[in-house]
Amino acid sequence: xxxxxxxxxxxxxxxxxxxxxxxxxxxxxxxxxxxxxxxxxxxxxxxxxxxxxxxxxxxxxxxxxxxxxxxxxxxxxxxxxxxxxxxxxxxxxxxxxxxxxxxxxxxxxxxxxxxxxxxxxxxxxxxxxxxxxxxxxxxxxxxxxxxxxxxxxxxxxxxxxxxxxxxxxxxxxxxxxx
Amino acid sequence: xxxxxxxxxxxxxxxxxxxxxxxxxxxxxxxxxxxxxxxxxxxxxxxxxxxxxxxxxxxxxxxxxxxxxxxxxxxxxxxxxxxxxxxxxxxxxxxxxxxxxxxxxxxxxxxxxxxxxxxxxxxxxxxxxxxxxxxxxxxxxxxxxxxxxxxxxxxxxxxxxxxxxxxxxxxxxxxxxx
Amino acid sequence: xxxxxxxxxxxxxxxxxxxxxxxxxxxxxxxxxxxxxxxxxxxxxxxxxxxxxxxxxxxxxxxxxxxxxxxxxxxxxxxxxxxxxxxxxxxxxxxxxxxxxxxxxxxxxxxxxxxxxxxxxxxxxxxxxxxxxxxxxxxxxxxxxxxxxxxxxxxxxxxxxxxxxxxxxxxxxxxxxx
Amino acid sequence: xxxxxxxxxxxxxxxxxxxxxxxxxxxxxxxxxxxxxxxxxxxxxxxxxxxxxxxxxxxxxxxxxxxxxxxxxxxxxxxxxxxxxxxxxxxxxxxxxxxxxxxxxxxxxxxxxxxxxxxxxxxxxxxxxxxxxxxxxxxxxxxxxxxxxxxxxxxxxxxxxxxxxxxxxxxxxxxxxx
Numbered sequence: 001x002x003x004x005x006x007x008x009x010x011x012x013x014x015x016x017x018x019x020x021x022x023x024x025x026x027x028x029x030x031x032x033x034x035x036x037x038x039x040x041x042x043x044x045x046x047x048x049x050x051x052x053x054x055x056x057x058x059x060x061x062x063x064x065x066x067x068x069x070x071x072x073x074x075x076x077x078x079x080x081x082x083x084x085x086x087x088x089x090x091x092x093x094x095x096x097x098x099x100x101x102x103x104x105x106x107x108x109x110x111x112x113x114x115x116x117x118x119x120x121x122x123x124x125x126x127x128x129x130x131x132x133x134x135x136x137x138x139x140x141x142x143x144x145x146x147x148x149x150x151x152x153x154x155x156x157x158x159x160x161x162x163x164x165x166x167x168x169x170x171x172x173x174x175x176x177x178x
Numbered sequence: 179x180x181x182x183x184x185x186x187x188x189x190x191x192x193x194x195x196x197x198x199x200x201x202x203x204x205x206x207x208x209x210x211x212x213x214x215x216x217x218x219x220x221x222x223x224x225x226x227x228x229x230x231x232x233x234x235x236x237x238x239x240x241x242x243x244x245x246x247x248x249x250x251x252x253x254x255x256x257x258x259x260x261x262x263x264x265x266x267x268x269x270x271x272x273x274x275x276x277x278x279x280x281x282x283x284x285x286x287x288x289x290x291x292x293x294x295x296x297x298x299x300x301x302x303x304x305x306x307x308x309x310x311x312x313x314x315x316x317x318x319x320x321x322x323x324x325x326x327x328x329x330x331x332x333x334x335x336x337x338x339x340x341x342x343x344x345x346x347x348x349x350x351x352x353x354x355x356x
Numbered sequence: 357x358x359x360x361x362x363x364x365x366x367x368x369x370x371x372x373x374x375x376x377x378x379x380x381x382x383x384x385x386x387x388x389x390x391x392x393x394x395x396x397x398x399x400x401x402x403x404x405x406x407x408x409x410x411x412x413x414x415x416x417x418x419x420x421x422x423x424x425x426x427x428x429x430x431x432x433x434x435x436x437x438x439x440x441x442x443x444x445x446x447x448x449x450x451x452x453x454x455x456x457x458x459x460x461x462x463x464x465x466x467x468x469x470x471x472x473x474x475x476x477x478x479x480x481x482x483x484x485x486x487x488x489x490x491x492x493x494x495x496x497x498x499x500x501x502x503x504x505x506x507x508x509x510x511x512x513x514x515x516x517x518x519x520x521x522x523x524x525x526x527x528x529x530x531x532x533x534x
Numbered sequence: 535x536x537x538x539x540x541x542x543x544x545x546x547x548x549x550x551x552x553x554x555x556x557x558x559x560x561x562x563x564x565x566x567x568x569x570x571x572x573x574x575x576x577x578x579x580x581x582x583x584x585x586x587x588x589x590x591x592x593x594x595x596x597x598x599x600x601x602x603x604x605x606x607x608x609x610x611x612x613x614x615x616x617x618x619x620x621x622x623x624x625x626x627x628x629x630x631x632x633x634x635x636x637x638x639x640x641x642x643x644x645x646x647x648x649x650x651x652x653x654x655x656x657x658x659x660x661x662x663x664x665x666x667x668x669x670x671x672x673x674x675x676x677x678x679x680x681x682x683x684x685x686x687x688x689x690x691x692x693x694x695x696x697x698x699x700x701x702x703x704x705x706x707x708x709x710x711x712x
């Protein structure tokens with residue numbers, strides 16, 4: 001299946017994708033990777049370190065586009081694997097109900113969630129990581145921080161596009177917003 | 179704002195939209211219109227009567243595309259107004275969390291939700307209607323049925339694309355699936 | 357019905373209720389009153405001013421016990437009416453799914469949500485107020501503040517028992533946590 | 535901790551518990567045990583076989599009381615372990631938000647959810663089972679059925695108290711109501 005998707009994705013080449021991005025909202029998924037204890041309670045949040053298109057460095061969660069013909073669960077798993085490696089063993093939620101929907105706009109003033117490239121509508125999920133994640137090629141680093149650290153200025157200021165707020169919204173949904 | 183959106187929508191002409199529909203998932207919203215009593219409990223579900231692209235007639239809920247630059251709430255309100263008129267006075271929910279996400283595919287076997295034209299990812303909401311709705315030009319009729327009637331074979335068999343299931347999922351979310 | 361409930365409530369007199377409170381979790385509802393715009397987006401949060409059992413004054417949301425035989429919706433409506441008056445015209449949500457469940461314990465270290473009198477499990481809802489609320493006998497005052505004001509130190513520090521966090525969790529659920 | 539809870543539970547002896555059950559709603563948790571595939575999609579629902587207080591036999595999901603001082607997660611884990619054994623390895627959800635709240639009343643006409651002993655307010659969760667569950671002393675049997683089997687008359691008619699509906703509501707929440 002992923003081969004088929006790659007073919008389709010290739011079929012929409014970069015120039016075409018760029019053209020469409022100016023005229024249609026893109027479907028995205030955001031996944032907040034977490035470690036949980038034996039009772040399912042979040043103990044740590046996983047933050048990637050990424051180089052952004054403009055060359056700056058940013059802490060980030062897992063995020064990516066849903067392809068034509070791809071199910072939400074497949075997109076989540078594909079992006080989790082791409083960012084955290086094949087040994088991460090993520091538990092994608094049983095329900096398609098996201099904990100929130102994030103609307104990224106090129107204009108940061110609309111919702112506070114910002115993507116200079118496009119208007120993206122992103123379904124956001126909290127995903128427990130049970131295995132041994134390793135940051136992939138796209139990521140420079142992966143760190144695990146406690147909920148309190150995750151909402152600290154030190155880490156919040158390192159995230160961009162509103163992902164600092166998304167992490168706090170995820171913790172709020174888990175009853176753990178400090 | 180709607181003028182700006184119309185312009186952008188026009189800019190992506192029918193041929194272009196058709197071309198993109200084969201290559202990108204579309205962002206949709208589904209709204210299940212309901213009547214509620216003074217305690218907020220659903221008493222009736224609103225069903226439109228529509229002529230489908232193939233000329234057949236179908237009961238349907240409110241459903242439509244999210245445009246580039248348009249917020250989810252604006253898209254919900256626009257489609258509710260288009261289908262139920264400007265006196266419907268809908269209460270769009272306070273939270274962007276949909277009660278479910280529906281994945282419509284051209285292939286009906288993938289999820290059971292089917293749209294022959296496209297792959298659509300639809301955020302589904304339950305929307306109380308407080309005013310005086312009137313079916314618009316696009317709809318032949320609007321009827322209000324009880325939850326028990328809504329899940330009866332008589333009405334379920336008149337819906338298409340999986341919207342019969344979506345109505346049952348909405349009632350389940352409200353604690354009212356018979 | 358409320359007469360029947362009052363009788364039953366009276367039947368469990370204060371001494372008995374006190375005794376049971378040491379041995380069983382109580383069922384509660386929390387309602388965050390909000391004002392919404394025509395698109396359903398939260399514009400303001402309502403905060404009551406209350407005298408707590410210990411004589412201190414605190415900003416608070418609507419909160420109260422569910423009685424024997426009482427439905428969640430009836431309890432929500434009863435407490436909203438008691439605190440905001442009979443002209444408040446609240447829109448109780450269509451779904452019984454709360455946006456969160458708050459666990460109040462006599463020991464503030466368990467969850468951070470604290471009730472010195474009891475262990476209470478509270479279903480929390482966001483409730484749009486459409487009418488003309490007036491603070492009732494139990495409340496000294498009712499003010500409406502923007503989301504940004506609601507999470508400011510000025511107001512957060514005036515709430516107790518963890519309700520400051522609950523207000524932030526409600527705003528996060530609405531996509532409006534600053 | 536469970537020793538402390540047992541002591542407190544014993545302290546509220548059967549006669550006292552019976553007396554209180556006539557006058558206060560009880561806090562419950564319901565857990566629908568499921569098997570999931572590698573993408574998190576539900577493939578099977580677990581149904582216990584139980585002897586009810588009246589001697590009849592019924593298919594059932596995991597359900598039980600929350601004790602004084604006990605967290606929701608601890609109650610879920612305790613009842614899952616009691617019914618499915620210590621090797622079941624359940625994944626209790628990260629969020630305290632239940633997929634629904636079930637109101638069981640002695641009068642079956644109020645909500646359709648029925649408990650002849652009491653008024654119970656139950657937080658319902660879908661819980662993936664990753665290990666090797668074995669029915670415990672309280673259960674005669676545990677079977678795993680597909681979503682389609684779970685909603686078939688054969689199994690729906692074997693459930694009581696409205697748990698047939700709760701299973702359908704759980705499947706609806708997972709996007710899998712047939």
